[in-house]
Amino acid sequence: MLKRRLIFHRWGSVAGKPDFNPQNVAADLRDAISADGDFAIFDDGDAVTAVEVVNIGSVGAPTDLRLFALRGANDRPFKWDSAGSVSPISLRDHEYPADVSHVSLWPDGVCAHDYAKSVPRLSRLSLFLRRKMNSHIKFDALYREDMFEKLKGMAGHMRSVEVAMTQRAPESSDGVFGTLAPENFGRKAPSVRFTLGMGRYGPRDRYLDGETEEQVFALAEQADDFVTNMIIRGRNPATERVETINLLHERLQVEASFRQSGSVPSMPDPGEVFLALDSAYKEFQRDGKIASAVHGQKMRGKG
Structure with a gap:
């Protein structure tokens, strides 16, 4: 079993920019990737990010994305063994070492993703959407x-x-x-x-x-x-x-464990993660924890 933390945020539009609509952006991104698979990849010179659309979403269902942190050609790991042997990991030109986070955005402005060591953070997603889709979104941490x-x-x-x-x-x-x-x-x-x-x-x-x-x-x-x-x-x-x-x-979060993906032992089963994100969202809504959570941007109004 693989342990992950499911961390919750508020998402919102950026002042002075067109309103962000997850369903519309996801649909446009899916179409762009269908026309050119490389559109899913963004290299800003310091880091390489990729995004996949899993579900477009609807009025009652979240938009689900997979967010990847990729290792570029000059930043790739290599193999080592106790005998002191060092050798490259064999990859084809279009393949990358990767870490993944599963991201769900609900229509009411709530967002959640699974978190573990080395997985990409939401700042990568906002940068990707800004540069590749000209769509602006902000994420605000939620605290208990x-x-x-x-x-x-x-x-x-x-x-x-x-x-x-x-x-x-x-x-x-x-x-x-x-x-x-x-x-x-x-x-x-x-x-x-x-x-x-x-x-x-x-x-x-x-x-x-x-x-x-x-x-x-x-x-x-x-x-x-x-x-x-x-x-x-x-x-x-x-x-x-x-x-x-x-x-x-102190962030609004829950710990969870997932079965390993059938094809990638170090990755949790994507279907289980998205189901767990949605279940945690519904539970937090029922308990009123999302409504009572403190937004990061409000903390300076602490008095």
Whole structure:
């Protein structure tokens, strides 16, 4: 069995751009791929992404896509054995090593995908659709309601934040990235990990300044795009205790296990994943968890 986390988001149209319609975009993408199979692939010079349309969707059913992170010709893994033998993995010109995420977009603005190590994130999908289809979509992480209450309690009393992020930050994040991490350092490193804080042995009544705290929350808005770890610690005046929030563990999500695909043992069975995404969506709707979830973009309105 393969373990995955099913993570939920809100999707929406981008201000100043035509409204995003998943069904229309999926239908147009399917037709374009049918006419030219290579249309499914987008190479931006740093990464190669592919998208497949599984289901167009309808008024009562989600649009289902498969999102692939591909390894280009100069970035492909090779074989090694304990005898010290190194050799290439045999692939034809049109074949790629790949990791996949299954993505469902419901008509009401909810989106979910399965997540595991190395699978592509939704920022790849938004970039693909923007560049290949001239269609603009934004994704907003959803967090559990109780996490928002914890953050409100920390407002003005944040002690430290630990952040790990990849180099491939979205275009809109440059200002935030440049504030919290030096621009000339961040762009040279494939990943960045840092801690901002007052120190374990410093005065207990010292906290991060308001501007830094604002940037921390701004970064949290985009956490699912390029932040791989984010832990916030702050004092709750109501309890006088330092509390810890692991932001990526607080997203609206559910853990699931899937049978292996019959043809690819390292890939979960696609039909099972899409069924599980839809079942989790319906359960969260019944329980009111989607309605009560906190949008990432609202976290800076924490007061």
